[in-house]
Amino acid sequence: MHARNIITLLLIIVGGLYWGLVGLFQFDLVAAIFGGQEATLSRIVYVLVWLSALWQLMAFVKSFSDGEVRAERNVR
Incomplete structure (x- = not known):
């Protein structure tokens, strides 16, 4: 999990x-x-x-088409 994802998840x-x-x-x-x-x-x-929340929403939406692990890698 990228540091950015951890920080945004913590803020949420x-x-x-x-x-x-x-x-x-x-x-x-x-x-x-x-x-x-x-x-x-x-x-x-x-x-x-x-x-x-917006950042995590992008990963959430992308996970429906790519699968959870690939979506997390592709959100930049």
């Missing part, structure tokens, strides 16, 4: 845990850590999680 997991906190407790951990939803660092984290 962080995003999932984040949304669990929002859904269950109405607690925005990213905003609490970085100074609010409008803070530049918070927005960077949100965008990085979004870009990670």
Whole structure:
């Protein structure tokens, strides 16, 4: 697994845990850590999680036509 895939997968997991906190407790951990939803660092984290999801989505879609292992090798 490429380092890029590991990093994006980790960010997606962080995003999932984040949304669990929002859904269950109405607690925005990213905003609490970085100074609010409008803070530049918070927005960077949100965008990085979004870009990670897009990256993993490309591998997911490609896996339907190439098979999982080949799709992971071909996403660059």
